[in-house]
Every structure is written in structure tokens, then in C-alpha cells.
Amino acid sequence: MDRIRATYRITAGESESRVRAEALATEQSVEMPVGAIDDPHVLTDVLARVEAIRPHAGEFDVVLAIAPATTGNEAGQLMNMLFGNCSLQPEVELVDVELPEGFERAFPGPRFGIDGIRTVTGVKDRPLTCTALKPQGTPSAGLAKLARTFALAGIDVIKDDHGIANQAYAPFAERVPAVQRAVTQANQETGGRTVYAPTFSGGPRALAEQTRIAKDCGVKMALVAPMLIGLPSFFELQVDLDIPVMAHPAFGGAGRIAPPLLLGKLFRLFGADATIFPNHGGRFSFSKATCLAIADAARSPWHGLRGALPVPAGGMSVERVPEMVAGYGKDSMLLIGGGLLSAKDRLLERSREFVAAVRG
Amino acid sequence: MDRIRATYRITAGESESRVRAEALATEQSVEMPVGAIDDPHVLTDVLARVEAIRPHAGEFDVVLAIAPATTGNEAGQLMNMLFGNCSLQPEVELVDVELPEGFERAFPGPRFGIDGIRTVTGVKDRPLTCTALKPQGTPSAGLAKLARTFALAGIDVIKDDHGIANQAYAPFAERVPAVQRAVTQANQETGGRTVYAPTFSGGPRALAEQTRIAKDCGVKMALVAPMLIGLPSFFELQVDLDIPVMAHPAFGGAGRIAPPLLLGKLFRLFGADATIFPNHGGRFSFSKATCLAIADAARSPWHGLRGALPVPAGGMSVERVPEMVAGYGKDSMLLIGGGLLSAKDRLLERSREFVAAVRG
Numbered sequence: 268m269d270r271i272r273a274t275y276r277i278t279a280g281e282s283e284s285r286v287r288a289e290a291l292a293t294e295q296s297v298e299m300p301v302g303a304i305d306d307p308h309v310l311t312d313v314l315a316r317v318e319a320i321r322p323h324a325g326e327f328d329v330v331l332a333i334a335p336a337t338t339g340n341e342a343g344q345l346m347n348m349l350f351g352n353c354s355l356q357p358e359v360e361l362v363d364v365e366l367p368e369g370f371e372r373a374f375p376g377p378r379f380g381i382d383g384i385r386t387v388t389g390v391k392d393r394p395l396t397c398t399a400l401k402p403q404g405t406p407s408a409g410l411a412k413l414a415r416t417f418a419l420a421g422i423d424v425i426k427d428d429h430g431i432a433n434q435a436y437a438p439f440a441e442r443v444p445a446v447q448r449a450v451t452q453a454n455q456e457t458g459g460r461t462v463y464a465p466t467f468s469g470g471p472r473a474l475a476e477q478t479r480i481a482k483d484c485g486v487k488m489a490l491v492a493p494m495l496i497g498l499p500s501f502f503e504l505q506v507d508l509d510i511p512v513m514a515h516p517a518f519g520g521a522g523r524i525a526p527p528l529l530l531g532k533l534f535r536l537f538g539a540d541a542t543i544f545p546n547h548g549g550r551f552s553f554s555k556a557t558c559l560a561i562a563d564a565a566r567s568p569w570h571g572l573r574g575a576l577p578v579p580a581g582g583m584s585v586e587r588v589p590e591m592v593a594g595y596g597k598d599s600m601l602l603i604g605g606g607l608l609s610a611k612d613r614l615l616e617r618s619r620e621f622v623a624a625v626r627g
Numbered sequence: 628m629d630r631i632r633a634t635y636r637i638t639a640g641e642s643e644s645r646v647r648a649e650a651l652a653t654e655q656s657v658e659m660p661v662g663a664i665d666d667p668h669v670l671t672d673v674l675a676r677v678e679a680i681r682p683h684a685g686e687f688d689v690v691l692a693i694a695p696a697t698t699g700n701e702a703g704q705l706m707n708m709l710f711g712n713c714s715l716q717p718e719v720e721l722v723d724v725e726l727p728e729g730f731e732r733a734f735p736g737p738r739f740g741i742d743g744i745r746t747v748t749g750v751k752d753r754p755l756t757c758t759a760l761k762p763q764g765t766p767s768a769g770l771a772k773l774a775r776t777f778a779l780a781g782i783d784v785i786k787d788d789h790g791i792a793n794q795a796y797a798p799f800a801e802r803v804p805a806v807q808r809a810v811t812q813a814n815q816e817t818g819g820r821t822v823y824a825p826t827f828s829g830g831p832r833a834l835a836e837q838t839r840i841a842k843d844c845g846v847k848m849a850l851v852a853p854m855l856i857g858l859p860s861f862f863e864l865q866v867d868l869d870i871p872v873m874a875h876p877a878f879g880g881a882g883r884i885a886p887p888l889l890l891g892k893l894f895r896l897f898g899a900d901a902t903i904f905p906n907h908g909g910r911f912s913f914s915k916a917t918c919l920a921i922a923d924a925a926r927s928p929w930h931g932l933r934g935a936l937p938v939p940a941g942g943m944s945v946e947r948v949p950e951m952v953a954g955y956g957k958d959s960m961l962l963i964g965g966g967l968l969s970a971k972d973r974l975l976e977r978s979r980e981f982v983a984a985v986r987g
């Protein structure tokens with residue numbers, strides 16, 4: 268198999284670029300002095316190679332060719348080879364990864380993807396609408412009531428706020444069946460197909476238990492923060508859940524792995540069917556170009572993997588819907604949370620305005 | 628219970644400090660406009676509070692008081708409340724966390740700690756020695772042979788290189804029994820008590836399988852990269868393993884969570900018995916002050932938690948042993964990997980020199 272190509276941007280003078288590039292190749296593969304290695308197999312088939320060094324605005328980019336065998340075809344070890352030790356070098360940023368043909372046999376990407384989410388929600392030919400149950404601290408019954416209102420308004424996907432996990436005031440085992448029941452009931456009344464995506468969180472035992480509960484009560488979609496539970500757990504969870512999974516960027520750091528790579532390509536590679544990211548002009552500082560690059564990385568053709576649905580979010584409002592639809596196109600899901608809840612007593616009306624703005 | 632106190636350093640003008648601090652308190656708790664919250668319980672018991680704003684060299688520090696109930700007493704959700712969304716704001720750094728009395732009931736820290744590692748290795752009153760099996764790509768038999776040499780030299784702990792995971796060329800199920808056998812055999816010949824710490828990696832199923840194999844063949848210590856497998860998985864794994872666990876900093880990022888907090892306090896909180904970090908003057912840019920602060924955070928008295936053993940590493944040499952012993956004191960473990968392997972045919976002698984330098 269051909270090599271993985273990883274591109275790093277290094278904030279250091281070009282005069283040291285060759286030395287830094289070779290040191291990076293060693294660090295990200297054999298992690299020892301090359302002169303002390305005798306085994307020709309290790310030198311030929313394991314040691315990463317410097318494939319290119321390119322000046323970039325006073326810094327430089329290094330492309331390493333990394334042997335796929337070093338990843339053991341496992342998500343955590345792939346990240347280790349891409350950005351394990353060098354994540355501790357503040358002058359190194361991981362900006363892109365190209366995979367060799369055939370690597371997708373180990374990482375087949377989204378199980379459902381954009382088409383699968385359209386099938387589950389019954390939405391064709393327009394962007395999807397999404398909102399969040401908030402705030403944490405609200406008891407399960409209150410969240411179920413809120414979900415009912417959103418479902419009556421015809422919002423496509425209602426997700427838990429990413430801060431709603433498994434706290435005592437609305438534990439998963441109580442909250443998820445209650446909210447799912449409320450949404451199912453509202454769907455029966457309206458003939459709609461609103462989907463509820465609860466937060467899955469915690470260690471392996473908690474995730475297994477939450478998976479069991481979710482299957483029991485007919486949950487059709489999931490919300491997971493891959494960086495909080497860990498990428499290897501995320502990869503395994505999305506297989507076990509066997510429903511579309513939205514990835515949340517929490518704990519995803521900033522700037523050291525380029526957001527289009529982490530939230531777009533890598534989350535997609537590990538099976539995210541939709542990926543939430545902070546939209547430009549909201550509470551976060553991502554630029555418009557970064558946001559469009561994330562959307563592009565999530566849904567462009569790539570090794571035959573299904574596309575993941577881009578979900579711009581974070582301080583959005585109903586007023587911005589036309590601009591967002593124009594910017595992201597129909598294969599997107601627009602997420603407005605607090606912007607709806609601010610309507611308080613007019614929540615149903617504001618939610619309907621959101622739905623109408625996207626459908627119009 | 629009293630609140631968790633989290634300190635953030637914000638790179639922004641002091642004039643906006645109050646607004647930024649209040650926004651951070653909202654972001655890291657209810658994540659919605661406070662004016663849209665009616666429930667007095669949420670406002671009183673869930674919403675994070677700004678407890679202090681302090682100027683710091685043109686930037687400012689914000690101390691948030693975060694309600695422990697929001698963490699659900701779970702490692703991933705604790706990190707979510709501390710640094711979930713604001714990790715996506717590049718101007719925000721998490722610099723310290725203080726826990727309320729009683730929080731240690733949910734997170735009791737290291738199960739063995741420094742004393743437990745001394746018991747397993749039989750080392751009293753001096754720093755411990757540690758080295759790494761390298762490079763990846765070496766077959767299991769070669770790694771076992773290398774481990775035998777290190778054990779004959781009397782090194783206390785032999786760990787897998789952090790890049791050695793579960794690859795086809797030395798899979799865990801084959802490598803770990805082989806290396807453990809070689810170390811046990813060498814111990815029988817020398818009367819020594821060298822311990823082998825293999826890398827545990829992957830998703831929940833892989834970790835469960837590796838735990839079973841390690842117990843079967845009498846492994847006495849473990850190496851884990853908490854950020855690669857995910858903190859909730861790490862927390863559960865160290866309980867299941869029930870042997871001392873060394874934490875490796877791979878994928879730990881740089882600069883956005885202060886290293887003494889992440890590699891010292893937080894890894895310790897989640898159960899690391901020893902914590903590896905890049906020593907100053909090696910291949911990484913951590914300062915001496917940062918390294919000493921990590922060691923301090925790992926082993927200073929803290930809520931009655933056991934101390935975790937600091938393990939400075941990364942491009943170290945036998946020549947630097949006296950300086951490292953003077954700097955870190957006896958409650959430390961000195962890790963030299965490539966610096967021994969560079970001796971090639973003189974590996975046994977160089978390893979003995981390392982052991983003698985630390986014992987002397």
C-alpha cells in the first residue's frame with residue numbers, strides 16, 4: 268500500500284527546515300536515532316520519509332510519507348502517528364492528511380452519511396433544521412416538553428445540548444426515553460418525522476449502557492463529542508449504535524489541528540454522519556473561509572466514503588438563515604439553539620419561523 | 628458541595644474582560660442567553676459564576692466557579708465543563724483547576740501512586756530508571772531480546788515505545804507475553820525485579836482484550852496515552868487493570884491546557900500512577916520551570932490523592948543523570964530510550980552505566 272501523506276506547518280526559519288523535517292519524520296515513526304537502527308525492514312517500511320518541504324509565508328510546510336502499517340488500522344494509533352508527540356511541539360500544526368487507496372477498508376467513514384440522514388428525517392432537496400434542548404439543569408420532563416414544542420414546529424433534528432450528558436438532574440436512562448416519547452407523540456399528531464439525537468458520553472461501560480437504552484426506546488440519531496470520549500471509542504460507538512451520528516467539536520482544541528482536517532476529514536473518516544462546527548459571525552472566531560473548508564472536507568468526494576452533513580452552529584439566528592442557506596447549500600443542517608429559546612413564550616412561533624425560513 | 632474553580636488566561640484587552648468573563652461563564656455551563664432562563668434552580672445551582680478577574684501582563688485571568696453537579700462525576704463531562712466549547716476559542720487557555728472538598732470521592736486519583744510503584748519494583752530511596760523498547764517495526768522476538776538486555780542491566784521499568792501499539796509486525800497478543808517472559812526469565816537469573824509496561828491502545832473492545840491478555844501473563848505495569856484513548860476510557864481502564872499505570876503525553880496538544888495542569892493534576896486525578904513528560908533540554912521545548920511545575924503538580928499533597936511519579940523523558944542521556952536527579956529528587960523515574968539504543972553493541976554496558984549513575 269502507498270503511504271499516508273501528512274502535511275505539517277512549522278513556525279521556524281526556513282534555514283532549519285531540512286533538519287526540522289527530518290527530525291519530524293523520526294519523531295512520528297521510529298522515535299529514536301536513525302543511525303542506531305540496523306533492521307533494513309524498519310528503515311525501508313516503517314521510518315517516515317520527508318516527501319516535500321515547501322516555503323509558506325516565512326514558515327514552511329513539511330509533507331511526511333507515513334507507513335500505513337504503523338497505524339495498526341486503529342483510530343487512536345492513526346492519530347498517534349499523525350500528531351502524537353509533535354502535538355507537544357507548539358510550533359508544529361497538522362494541516363492536512365491524504366490517505367492511500369485501500370485505507371478506507373479499515374476506516375469506511377460514515378455508515379449513513381448525508382443520504383442516510385435524509386432517509387431518517389424524510390427531508391429531500393433542502394437544508395435540514397436542527398435545534399438543541401437547553402439549558403442543562405432542566406429536569407427530564409422539562410426537556411421533554413421543550414422537545415415536544417420543537418417537534419410540533421416541524422424542526423427536523425432536536426439534539427441534546429452538548430453539556431447535557433448523564434447528570435443527576437436528568438440522567439440518560441430517564442431523560443432519553445422521556446424525550447423520545449414526547450417527540451414520537453408529537454410526530455403522530457403532526458404526521459412529521461422529527462428525530463431526537465441525545466448526547467452519548469462517558470467511558471466504555473457508560474456508552475454500552477446508553478447504547479442499550481437508546482435502542483430500547485427507538486432513538487434514531489446520536490450526538491457525540493469524539494474528542495471528549497476519545498477517537499477510538501467514537502469509532503467503535505458509531506458502529507455499535509448503527510444510527511446516524513452527529514459529531515460535536517467540544518474539546519477539539521483550536522488551531523493545532525486545522526479545523527477542516529479535524530472536524531471535516533478526520534471525524535468523517537471515523538464515521539461521523541454529520542459534523543457540527545462554530546459558524547462564522549457567531550460566538551466563535553472561525554473565519555468564513557474556514558467554515559466553508561470544513562463543509563467542503565465533510566461532503567466532497569473522498570475515497571468513496573459517504574459525505575458527512577455540515578452543521579454550522581453557535582450563536583446563530585433565524586435572521587441569518589437565508590445567508591446560511593446561500594453559503595452552505597442544500598446539503599447542510601442549520602442549528603439554532605439559544606436563538607430560538609430567547610423567544611421564551613413565543614418558542615413555538617419562533618421555531619416555526621425557523622422551519623419556514625429554511626423550507627422557503 | 629462547594630464549586631470547582633477553573634482559571635482561564637484570555638488573550639484580549641482588559642477593557643473587554645468583564646464581558647468576556649461573563650460570556651465564558653455562560654459558554655461553560657448553560658450555553659444559552661441567561662435572560663432566556665426562568666428556572667431559579669438553573670440560575671442558582673447550574674450557571675457558572677465569574678469569581679475573579681485579574682490582570683496578567685496585558686492579558687487577564689478569569690476564575691470561574693463551576694457547579695460540580697454539571698460534571699455528572701464523569702471524566703469526559705468534567706473536561707467538557709472545563710474546556711469543551713472554549714477549547715475552540717484560540718484566545719482562551721485553561722491554566723488551573725481547584726476542586727472542592729469531597730470531589731475526590733468520584734475521582735480518587737492514582738490507585739498505587741509513587742509508593743505503589745516502589746512496592747512493585749522494590750526500589751527504595753532513589754529515583755527509578757526507565758527505558759523504552761524501540762523502534763516499532765521490530766518483531767516481538769527482537770523486542771523480547773532487547774527487554775532481556777535491559778532487564779539484565781537492572782533497569783527498573785521497561786516500557787513499550789509509545790508508538791508500539793497493536794500493529795501486525797508485533798501484535799499485543801504475541802508481543803506482550805513474549806516480552807514479559809523474557810523479563811521474568813532475566814529477573815530469575817539476576818534476582819532483580821524489572822517490570823515491563825506494555826502500551827494499551829484502541830477502543831473499548833481492544834482495551835478489554837489487552838487487559839485480559841496482560842492479566843493472563845502477569846504484566847505488572849501499563850503504559851497508556853490518555854488523550855489518544857480518551858480520558859473517560861483511561862479512567863475506566865486504570866480501574867480495570869488494577870496495576871500501576873504510566874500516562875504518556877501523546878496527542879496532549881501544547882499550550883492550550885497548561886502542561887502542569889493536564890500532565891500533572893488532571894492525569895493524576897484520573898488515575899495515572901506515573902506521568903511521562905518531555906524534559907527541558909531534550910527534543911521538546913518545555914522550559915525547566917514548566918517541567919518542575921509538572922513534577923510538583925504530580926506529587927504534591929492534593930486532597931489526599933496518592934502522588935503520581937514524575938517521569939522526565941525525550942532525548943535524555945546518561946550524562947544528564949546527575950543533573951536530573953538533582954533537579955527532580957528521589958521521587959522520580961528517569962526515562963532514557965534512544966540514548967541507550969545508540970550504544971548498539973554496547974547496549975548492556977550503557978544500560979548498566981545508566982543504572983549505576985542513578986544508584987550512585
